[in-house]
Amino acid sequence: MTNAAITPSPLLPRLLATSRRFFRWVASPHVVLSLIMLAVMFYMVIIPLYRMLMTTITFQENDLRYVRDAVAGEFTAFHWLRMLTSQISKIMTYEPLLHSLTISLGATLLSFTIGGAMAWMVVRTDMPGRKIINVLAVVPYIMPSWTIAMAWKVLFNNGTTGGVPGVLMFVTGQAPPDWLSFGPLPIIVSSALHYYTFFFLFVSAALMSIDSSLEEAGELAGASRWRILRKITFPLVIPALLSGFIMTFSKTMGTFGGPNVLGVPVRYYTLSTMIRSNTTISAYGDAFVLAILLILFSMLTIFLNQKIVGTRKSFETIGGRGFMAQKTKLRNWRGFLTTVIVIFQVLIAVLPLVLLVWSTLMLRTGDYSLSNLSLAHWIGKSDVSINSGEPGVLRNPAIYRGAWNSIKLSLYTAFFTAFLGVILGYAIVKGRGTRLAKIVEQLAFIPYVIPGIAFGAVYISMFTKPVGPIPPLYGTFALLVVVSVAKHIPYSSRTGVSAMLQVGRELEEAAAVAGANAWQRFWRIIFPLTSTGFVSGFLLTFITTMRELSLIILLVTPTTAVLASMTMRYIENGNEQQANAVIILLITLVLIGNFIISRFRGGSLKKGLGM
Amino acid sequence: MATTITVKDLTKRFGDVIAVNRVNLTVEPGSFLTLLGPSGCGKTTLLRCIAGLEDPDEGEIYIGDKLVFSHAKGISIQPGHRDLGLVFQNYALWPHMTVFKNITFALEIQKLPKSELEKRVKEALAEVQMSGYEDRYPREMSGGQQQRIALARMLAYRPKVFLMDEPLSNLDARLRMDMRAELKHLHHVAGATTVYVTHDQVEALTMSSKIAVMKDGLLQQLDTPDRVYHYPANLFVADFIGNPKVNLLDGDANGNNSVTVGDFKVEIATYGMSGKAVVAVRPEDIAISTRPDPGAVEFIAYSVLPSGADSTIVAHRGDIEVTVRVMGISKIRLDEKIWLKFDQQALNLYDKESGNLVVAK
Ligand SMILES: Nc1ncnc2c1ncn2[C@@H]1O[C@H](COP(=O)(O)OP(=O)(O)OP(=O)(O)O)[C@@H](O)[C@H]1O
Ligand SMILES: [Mg+2]
Numbered sequence: 001m002t003n004a005a006i007t008p009s010p011l012l013p014r015l016l017a018t019s020r021r022f023f024r025w026v027a028s029p030h031v032v033l034s035l036i037m038l039a040v041m042f043y044m045v046i047i048p049l050y051r052m053l054m055t056t057i058t059f060q061e062n063d064l065r066y067v068r069d070a071v072a073g074e075f076t077a078f079h080w081l082r083m084l085t086s087q088i089s090k091i092m093t094y095e096p097l098l099h100s101l102t103i104s105l106g107a108t109l110l111s112f113t114i115g116g117a118m119a120w121m122v123v124r125t126d127m128p129g130r131k132i133i134n135v136l137a138v139v140p141y142i143m144p145s146w147t148i149a150m151a152w153k154v155l156f157n158n159g160t161t162g163g164v165p166g167v168l169m170f171v172t173g174q175a176p177p178d179w180l181s182f183g184p185l186p187i188i189v190s191s192a193l194h195y196y197t198f199f200f201l202f203v204s205a206a207l208m209s210i211d212s213s214l215e216e217a218g219e220l221a222g223a224s225r226w227r228i229l230r231k232i233t234f235p236l237v238i239p240a241l242l243s244g245f246i247m248t249f250s251k252t253m254g255t256f257g258g259p260n261v262l263g264v265p266v267r268y269y270t271l272s273t274m275i276r277s278n279t280t281i282s283a284y285g286d287a288f289v290l291a292i293l294l295i296l297f298s299m300l301t302i303f304l305n306q307k308i309v310g311t312r313k314s315f316e317t318i319g320g321r322g323f324m325a326q327k328t329k330l331r332n333w334r335g336f337l338t339t340v341i342v343i344f345q346v347l348i349a350v351l352p353l354v355l356l357v358w359s360t361l362m363l364r365t366g367d368y369s370l371s372n373l374s375l376a377h378w379i380g381k382s383d384v385s386i387n388s389g390e391p392g393v394l395r396n397p398a399i400y401r402g403a404w405n406s407i408k409l410s411l412y413t414a415f416f417t418a419f420l421g422v423i424l425g426y427a428i429v430k431g432r433g434t435r436l437a438k439i440v441e442q443l444a445f446i447p448y449v450i451p452g453i454a455f456g457a458v459y460i461s462m463f464t465k466p467v468g469p470i471p472p473l474y475g476t477f478a479l480l481v482v483v484s485v486a487k488h489i490p491y492s493s494r495t496g497v498s499a500m501l502q503v504g505r506e507l508e509e510a511a512a513v514a515g516a517n518a519w520q521r522f523w524r525i526i527f528p529l530t531s532t533g534f535v536s537g538f539l540l541t542f543i544t545t546m547r548e549l550s551l552i553i554l555l556v557t558p559t560t561a562v563l564a565s566m567t568m569r570y571i572e573n574g575n576e577q578q579a580n581a582v583i584i585l586l587i588t589l590v591l592i593g594n595f596i597i598s599r600f601r602g603g604s605l606k607k608g609l610g611m
Numbered sequence: 612m613a614t615t616i617t618v619k620d621l622t623k624r625f626g627d628v629i630a631v632n633r634v635n636l637t638v639e640p641g642s643f644l645t646l647l648g649p650s651g652c653g654k655t656t657l658l659r660c661i662a663g664l665e666d667p668d669e670g671e672i673y674i675g676d677k678l679v680f681s682h683a684k685g686i687s688i689q690p691g692h693r694d695l696g697l698v699f700q701n702y703a704l705w706p707h708m709t710v711f712k713n714i715t716f717a718l719e720i721q722k723l724p725k726s727e728l729e730k731r732v733k734e735a736l737a738e739v740q741m742s743g744y745e746d747r748y749p750r751e752m753s754g755g756q757q758q759r760i761a762l763a764r765m766l767a768y769r770p771k772v773f774l775m776d777e778p779l780s781n782l783d784a785r786l787r788m789d790m791r792a793e794l795k796h797l798h799h800v801a802g803a804t805t806v807y808v809t810h811d812q813v814e815a816l817t818m819s820s821k822i823a824v825m826k827d828g829l830l831q832q833l834d835t836p837d838r839v840y841h842y843p844a845n846l847f848v849a850d851f852i853g854n855p856k857v858n859l860l861d862g863d864a865n866g867n868n869s870v871t872v873g874d875f876k877v878e879i880a881t882y883g884m885s886g887k888a889v890v891a892v893r894p895e896d897i898a899i900s901t902r903p904d905p906g907a908v909e910f911i912a913y914s915v916l917p918s919g920a921d922s923t924i925v926a927h928r929g930d931i932e933v934t935v936r937v938m939g940i941s942k943i944r945l946d947e948k949i950w951l952k953f954d955q956q957a958l959n960l961y962d963k964e965s966g967n968l969v970v971a972k
Contacts, residue, residue: 013684020685024666506703509664514717514768515691524716528707 029518030430033423034440040420041443043470044486048458049446056080056288063285079285093290096274100294103187103259103270104252110192111248115199116241118341123207125330129338136345141197142594143352143587144547144564146257148190150583151352153261153576154359156181161265164359164576165366182266187258193348195252199244206240239308246305250298254451256550261571272453272550279554284460291454299449353587360581377577393581399566403585405477406546406562410593413484414542417492418534420485425496425533426526430505441493448490452550459483460554477560480552484545492537499533500526539597546590563589613641613804614675614694614771616661621670623656623828630656631667632828638821643798643805645815648825649851654808655700655776657825661806662697662774663690674772691720695772696765696803700780702757704749710736710760711745717768735767738797755786762794766801773798773805779814791818812852816840824848842959846966849891849959855923855934857891861963864888870960873931875908879958882971887963894936896957899924900950901943907950912943926951 025031056079059070067078083093118137122130140148157166158175161182168176179185259270269277271294278287330337363374374380380392393399424444431437447455459479473479503526511521527534549564556565563586570579616638623631630653638644646654659665661672663679666687672680674695679688690697704713714735715728723731736742739759749757758778765773778794779787795818798805809815815822816836824831824839824847832844843849849857862872866885870877877890900907910926910933917923922941926933926949933951943949960969 017681017683017685021682021687024685024687504701504703506699506701507705509662509690510697510699510703510705511716512664512690513662513695513697514764515720516716517689517691520720525705529705 029522030427031436033427034431034436037420037424037427037440038436038443041440041446041489044482044489045443045446052288052291052458056285056292058285060282060285062282079289083286083289092274092278092286093293096269096271096290097293099184099259099263099268100253100270100272100297102184103191104249106184106188107191107195107252108245108248110188111196111199112241112245114192115196115201116203118196119200119203119207121337121341123204125334125337127330127334127338129342133338133341133345136342136349137197137200139197139345139349140194142543142547142590143194144257144549144567144583144590145191145194145255146261146549146567147356147583147587148193148348148352149187149258149261150567150571150580151355152186152190153181154355154580156186159366162574163265164362167355167358167368170366170368178266182262183268184263186262187268190262191252191255191258194258195248198248198251202240202244202247203237206237206244242308243305246301246308250301250451253297253301254294254453254550256453256553257568260568272451275453275457276553279457279460287457287460291457294454295450298451298454302449353584356580356584360577360584362577365577377581390575390578393578393585398561399563399582399585401559402561402563402566402582403589405560406564406586406589409477409480409484409552409562410542410545412481413488413545414538416481416485417488417541418495418538420489421492421496421537422499422527422530422534423496424489424493425498425500425530426522428493428497429500441497444489444493446490447487450487452487452548453554455487456483456551456554474555475557475560479555480560480562483551483555484548487551488541488544492541495533495537496530499530499537502533503529536597539593543590543593543597546593547586613802615640615673616644616772616804616806617671617673618657618661619671619673621657621660621667621672623653623660623665623667629828631660633670634825634828634830636823636830636833638804638806640804641802642820643795643807643818645819645822646806646808646825647812647815647822647851648810648831650810652825653828654810654825656828658697658774658776658806658808661772662695663688663693693772694770695774696768696770698761698765698773698775698778700777702749702761702781704757704761704764706749708748709745710741710747710749710752710763713749713760714764714767717764721768731767732763735763738766738800739763739793754781755790758782758790762797766797769801771803773801773803773807775805776808777810778807780809780811787814794818812854816852824851826851841957842968843891844968846889846891846961849961853893855894855936857893858897858933859961860890860892860931860933862888862890864960864969873929875928877953877958878955879960880971881960882969884960884962884969888969889961889963891959891961892933892953893957894923894934896954897933897935898952898954899935899937899943900952901947902950904950904952907952910949910951912945912947912949915941915943915945917941924949 026035057075057077059067059072059074059076059078061072063070063078064072067076070076070078083089115137118133121127122133153163153166155167156176157163158169158178158181159165160175160178166176166181175181254272256272256276259268259273260276263270264273264277271290275287275290275294278284278290358368360377361373361375362368363372363376376392378392379394381395390396424440428437428441428444431440450458459482460474473482507529508521508525511525516524547564549568552562553565553568556562561569563582567579567583567586570576570582618634618636621631621634622629632653634657636644646657648654656665660667660680661674667680667682669682670680671678671682674693677688677693678684678686679693680686705716708716711732714732718728718731732745733742736744739762741756741759741763744752744756744760749760752760758781761778775794779790782790791814807818816839819836821833822836822839823833826847832839832848834842834844839848840852843852843857846859850859860872860877862870862877864870864881864885864887866881866883868879868881870879870881870888870890872890879890881888898907903909908928910928912924913927913932914925915922916925917940919940921936921938924935924937924941924943926935935951961967962969
């Protein structure tokens, strides 16, 4: 009966049918969106990475100074050899690398100790005041990561490298030793006090996700307490622990603020600060070699993480559910421990702010007495004897421009990120199982493995020249938006995918059957149902962008400076008090933003700490 | 005017899985076709292909005269332009819209005037006995009520074709019975050509004009419920339909209208067939007696399972097991000798090798 179907039809109709099918496939919404997303990510991630790599293996204008017969643009192994094998490689590469590793390892271990111990006490003991501890634990993480480093300087600066002498010196009359003022120890401690939150949340989630019935089963079977811990609890928490470990490690590897405030003055360079110092003298080839090393290290840690914990799991470890029946009894220690922890938390949350504010109120530098307090740095008129003649921050148009830039950057980034999130979520979820969707998903993951400062470096090499129809963006505000959005792609796609997964595919199909076209389905069904995800994605990106430094530090210019980068510029120019005033402004903005978020999200901040 | 649905040589693959395999079927105008089969046999996929939610790999689909899908011609009409309504297994009511909005969504897209919208909603809700629920949100209703709203949503835009994917499977047994009756009534009133997916054979037998039995993507039999039950086209259908299950007795056909099963003979029209064969006899087509009877075979009562209106008796003779169903509560005791007589008119013979029903040539 079906002879007609078997006899091959003539060529022309067959070609027609094939092309119709092809165009129908291309025109289906998720394919269109996937292709657009591919193009966007290609432009935002792949091309910049490629350009960066090319820069390291060709001569740059700048190199003509060192290499006599070099021709700009020609292929060369010069940068790699110089950074990895020459005489200066020790200072340029290996020492910074060692320092970065030391700091990461130290900060990770310390934050693990603090965060892990606190998490255990909060989750597994009958300690009172757990709610308060939970809330306070998040505070240091909300603030810019180099806040504590700056406060550290206010407290411990010994004046050997100039700058404002610290409180300790004022009180004791003696300069604190160098190891306490600058270098690895202060950097490690100040980073750990910021990142411990990260660990705290990680470990408490892991501990909470253990089903206590497993442990009870062990107890019923007659196992001893220690045996249960060793045989049941540890195997269950260890993947999460390791994952937290590795992620903290890779985060601190790429951090810029702390090492810049507390390391650079004593020439204690890390990879991130060394990259910066190379870009400031336009030695891009050298800077990019370091950036690539940094990326490789970050990829290695994440790769290890995935090997150990299983693919992508680390990306979503937070959020374990479970119920803990059995808690260790602390008896007489209960009240005491809570008091100690709360005091500690308040100290590291509040003391830095007090110190920073105080330093900005000091008229004559280094004199912390009450009689020396003044608002000159805030509202004083321009006076050559103070701050090299810059007016008080609240009279300074540059500060207002910076604040406005910060807000603008955060708003744009948040909007585009949330928007990309919805589109990526749609493209990935609707295309589940197709190769196209898989490629989109994997591409979206790439920025995650590139540390902030390296990502910024990637963007230097891009956009100095026009790319296709897009004009050169270097030095523009738009570039800051592009880089911030690009860096957020992994998070936005994750938020988008999980929001989209909550919308069963039948809901859209029902609308399709009812006659709605793709546009109507999106705006009337998909968007309303994912809008809470959109809003929370928006707000969280807003906050994280506001306090982002490593990512944009290499890309800002005086006109596009944001508050975060201004703190660094003031420090580098020796105007520490103004730097402190600016970071106080920044923190104020961040806290206001957070307040708004907690209104919106019922106070739950944990979900979106950018993990 | 009701329409015909015609499916020609339809194939749909998911990677290596052939979910629908060269299926041909026609649904008569205004009739009620049920797609029946075990889990994973491709019922949902076939339905979704008809709806336009999946793009098949081969074949053609017509709704009325309209070619809505053709692989060879590269045609695939959007679901919204096929003039059909679909009720999903999980209802798929839009959670952010009230009942009213859910029902009027499609009508708004057709740009019907407001007065018409209200009239349609009223009518549709009355038809499913949910008047007065206009302002509820889906989460504020029970499963059964959501089910009715999903139906109302489909009824309101008056499609020519109704498609339903296990619409009753999330309801409890009692509600399911009630809804079956209502669905059948609604179909009768609306007169729309209906394709209905279920894996519940009772549902299929009670509601359909025709049943399409599927297995592994292949259409096994397309027939009236009566014929599917009494003349299953192959052993799979025979085994799948009926509760308790049909008795399948392995034997040797000797070409002269009898089959040897174990140590006894069953008289049956063999249409000249000989060799390995299977005799199928429904449990209710066996007469049972506690006394020897000419033409009856002696068995031992192995187990007796009364269930109110009828009783199921499992009988053994050597390796051979036979299930018998009798009306009322059976008085037969365990291990008692019983004599079974097969109703000759009701026997079916299958070729053991191909599994197909043996019929007159
Ligand atoms: N989107 C898909 N991707 C891959 N395989 C699929 C997909 N949808 C269905 N299948 C496969 O196709 C086959 C038929 O699936 P289908 O959903 O049509 O079965 P069904 O008869 O409706 O079963 P059930 O009674 O369980 O609903 C199954 O093997 C299933 O695993
Ligand atoms: Mg199904």
